[in-house]
Amino acid sequence: MAEIVLNALAHTYSRKPNAPQDYAIRQMNQVWEQGGAYALLGPSGCGKSTLLNIISGLLEPSDGEILFDGVKVNSLPPEERNIAQVFQFPVIYDTMTVFDNLAFPLRNMKTPAHLIQSKVHEIADILELSPLLHKKAKNLTADEKQKVSMGRGLVRDNVSAILFDEPLTVIDPQLKWKLRRKLKQIHDQFNITMIYVTHDQLEAATFADKIAVMYEGQIVQFGSPHELFENPKHTFVGYFIGSPGMNFMNVQLEEQHFVFEDMKLKVPEKILDKIQHLPYESIKLGIRPEFVHVWDKKNDEAYEVDVIDSEDLGTYHIMTFKLRNQLLKARLHEDQRIPKHKAWISFPDQWLKVYVNEYLVEADDE
Numbered sequence: 001m002a003e004i005v006l007n008a009l010a011h012t013y014s015r016k017p018n019a020p021q022d023y024a025i026r027q028m029n030q031v032w033e034q035g036g037a038y039a040l041l042g043p044s045g046c047g048k049s050t051l052l053n054i055i056s057g058l059l060e061p062s063d064g065e066i067l068f069d070g071v072k073v074n075s076l077p078p079e080e081r082n083i084a085q086v087f088q089f090p091v092i093y094d095t096m097t098v099f100d101n102l103a104f105p106l107r108n109m110k111t112p113a114h115l116i117q118s119k120v121h122e123i124a125d126i127l128e129l130s131p132l133l134h135k136k137a138k139n140l141t142a143d144e145k146q147k148v149s150m151g152r153g154l155v156r157d158n159v160s161a162i163l164f165d166e167p168l169t170v171i172d173p174q175l176k177w178k179l180r181r182k183l184k185q186i187h188d189q190f191n192i193t194m195i196y197v198t199h200d201q202l203e204a205a206t207f208a209d210k211i212a213v214m215y216e217g218q219i220v221q222f223g224s225p226h227e228l229f230e231n232p233k234h235t236f237v238g239y240f241i242g243s244p245g246m247n248f249m250n251v252q253l254e255e256q257h258f259v260f261e262d263m264k265l266k267v268p269e270k271i272l273d274k275i276q277h278l279p280y281e282s283i284k285l286g287i288r289p290e291f292v293h294v295w296d297k298k299n300d301e302a303y304e305v306d307v308i309d310s311e312d313l314g315t316y317h318i319m320t321f322k323l324r325n326q327l328l329k330a331r332l333h334e335d336q337r338i339p340k341h342k343a344w345i346s347f348p349d350q351w352l353k354v355y356v357n358e359y360l361v362e363a364d365d366e
């Protein structure tokens with residue numbers, strides 16, 4: 001069991017790094033609390049595997065510290081960290097039985113035979129592997145093999161944390177949700193810190209209480225699935241989470257207004273105070289398609305837009321529309337009428353977010 005802390009952690013694969021882009025992990029501070037269920041979510045190449053390998057001890061970070069329960073472990077090898085790792089592809093011994101695969105880590109630790117018996121049966125029971133204990137691992141299906149992989153991590157009592165690196169990649173889609181539920185159940189039962197790496201937002205949200213969203217070697221937001229959806233702290237989170245992602249509009253700040261093409265949009269007062277003094281390269285307004293209000297008749301409070309397309313996705317519709325020259329999307333309920341050709345839309349104040357240099361600007365009392 002362990003709390004894992006990253007202090008100013010950074011890692012580069014380059015011999016002579018001289019720019020932030022040369023770092024796979026850029027200056028990261030993060031606390032993974034003991035017993036938490038976390039997901040590390042991000043696109044290919046953002047540094048997820050690098051970070052996981054630093055935590056497990058397969059890789060020593062170039063800078064900063066990694067602490068397990070307050071003890072620095074930067075150069076401690078994996079076997080001394082008591083971390084279990086489950087990879088994309090099951091790591092098991094094909095010629096051994098399921099029982100022997102599960103018993104293997106315990107035999108390595110010279111655990112007495114009667115304890116091995118009881119522990120292996122306990123874990124096999126939880127993972128629904130009991131009927132397969134005497135089967136050779138090579139005869140198992142992909143999901144059964146992956147369950148054995150997980151079981152090998154769980155049999156040890158002294159495991160500090162379990163790291164999962166895209167563990168459902170090779171599993172049939174119908175079985176994925178079953179295994180995900182099993183993992184969640186195991187987490188609740190064992191109170192072990194678990195970090196689950198994925199590029200799939202649904203997987204992250206169903207497994208984790210808190211998700212760390214990674215982008216270009218940084219954790220750009222750490223929060224519950226709900227927080228990531230309602231209040232993305234970085235434009236990347238807005239874009240990456242949600243289906244479809246957040247709408248963005250590039251705007252300029254002119255005196256008391258944002259200017260978007262020929263339109264003037266009011267800036268909330270509390271935000272204005274904050275951004276007037278910020279040096280900026282870009283200002284973007286963001287709104288989720290779910291929060292765009294749509295009417296099929298003229299409305300003085302709303303902007304007229306051209307409806308470009310509407311897609312029926314069963315329980316909801318996605319309407320694509322053009323506001324001036326910008327394509328945006330709205331998500332409408334299945335029984336809401338989809339306007340043809342022209343529509344009138346508005347952006348409710350509380351859902352229109354302001355991003356300066358890609359980061360959310362919030363009023364102090366929010």
Ligand SMILES: Nc1ncnc2c1ncn2[C@@H]1O[C@H](COP(=O)(O)OP(=O)(O)OP(=O)(O)O)[C@@H](O)[C@H]1O
Binds near residue numbers: 013046049050199
């Ligand atoms: N051994 C290595 N040597 C040099 N560069 C590497 C090495 N491993 C990873 N990188 C680079 O570091 C960055 C982060 O890679 P990493 O594999 O950690 O990302 P990831 O988010 O796990 O991606 P994926 O989901 O594709 O596995 C990428 O730019 C990658 O090209």
